[in-house]
Amino acid sequence: MPINDTYVVPAPVVKFLCEHERSFLALRLIHGLLYALDTSLKGKMSLVPTHFSKVHSTHTRTLALAVGPDKAKDNRWIHTACCELADQNILKAPTVRGRRFQFELGNAFSAAFSKPTTAFAIMRTEQVRQCRTLHDLMFLSLACLNGGKNRPRFLLPRIPLRLEPKMSRFSVLPQKPPEQDPWRTTWSASSRAWVNAAMRTSRILDQGYLIAPRQDLVDDFVSEVPVKIQTAKTTWERGKLYKFQPGTRSVIEIPIGGTKSVLNAEALAHKWHQTVIQ
Numbered sequence: 001m002p003i004n005d006t007y008v009v010p011a012p013v014v015k016f017l018c019e020h021e022r023s024f025l026a027l028r029l030i031h032g033l034l035y036a037l038d039t040s041l042k043g044k045m046s047l048v049p050t051h052f053s054k055v056h057s058t059h060t061r062t063l064a065l066a067v068g069p070d071k072a073k074d075n076r077w078i079h080t081a082c083c084e085l086a087d088q089n090i091l092k093a094p095t096v097r098g099r100r101f102q103f104e105l106g107n108a109f110s111a112a113f114s115k116p117t118t119a120f121a122i123m124r125t126e127q128v129r130q131c132r133t134l135h136d137l138m139f140l141s142l143a144c145l146n147g148g149k150n151r152p153r154f155l156l157p158r159i160p161l162r163l164e165p166k167m168s169r170f171s172v173l174p175q176k177p178p179e180q181d182p183w184r185t186t187w188s189a190s191s192r193a194w195v196n197a198a199m200r201t202s203r204i205l206d207q208g209y210l211i212a213p214r215q216d217l218v219d220d221f222v223s224e225v226p227v228k229i230q231t232a233k234t235t236w237e238r239g240k241l242y243k244f245q246p247g248t249r250s251v252i253e254i255p256i257g258g259t260k261s262v263l264n265a266e267a268l269a270h271k272w273h274q275t276v277i278q
Contacts, residue, residue, distance in 0.1 A: 004124065010045050015157075017138075018142065019158075024131075029067070032128075052105055053105075056103060057103070060099050122144060133196070140205070154229075155225065160223065188222075199259070211252040214247045
């Protein structure tokens with residue numbers, strides 16, 4: 001039988017996993033490992049760096065029952081994830097030896113557990129199993145991390161930033177503009193993936209979302225995509241939920257259990273008083 005259990009992920013770990021180059025199977029396997037670590041430490045995830053500083057192993061069956069694909073009949077997905085993890089600065093040389101998954105935490109990954117925080121994503125293994133894409137799993141993690149707040153919101157990761165060249169006081173020559181991280185993807189190229197992830201997460205968590213890409217006022221450049229969350233416990237005030245900063249493009253509205261719609265400025269003005277997404 002599949003494992004349906006909760007585990008906690010500290011906010012700095014969620015942020016670390018949503019950044020840099022990631023693949024879906026690799027991140028799925030890591031969430032299985034997070035479940036195993038959380039169970040071993042009884043939720044005291046700040047102890048991960050001291051308790052798991054060397055090479056350790058866990059049963060592949062545990063990972064498969066926790067987060068494995070429903071139709072997987074063997075551990076080939078774990079072998080594939082190990083190959084994908086090699087260049088993702090999460091684990092050092094992860095391998096499968098027989099029925100054991102052998103791992104050593106990467107330095108940056110391990111350090112993320114030590115960062116002080118009071119915020120944690122409370123997740124369920126069955127929720128991870130319902131994810132179908134990398135964007136699903138990242139959106140789910142961020143929604144679980146932020147959904148318990150009174151007026152929850154978060155920024156989508158991996159969106160290109162507006163970068164300013166570093167100016168040297170000793171040079172009058174034009175400086176080469178800094179390059180974006182290669183894993184960042186423009187909103188126009190990633191919007192469909194994020195919206196599909198939000199709709200699937202809405203069904204998993206019973207949450208509603210407003211996705212509001214904000215365009216830089218100087219040129220046509222989306223540098224920030226805030227997401228507002230509505231749950232049965234949120235306390236959004238009149239004039240706050242449907243209000244966004246200048247430069248916000250058409251807002252994508254995803255009610256709890258509903259389908260998406262796109263709101264222009266006029267539609268937003270008509271909804272300014274609403275405290276729920278509908």
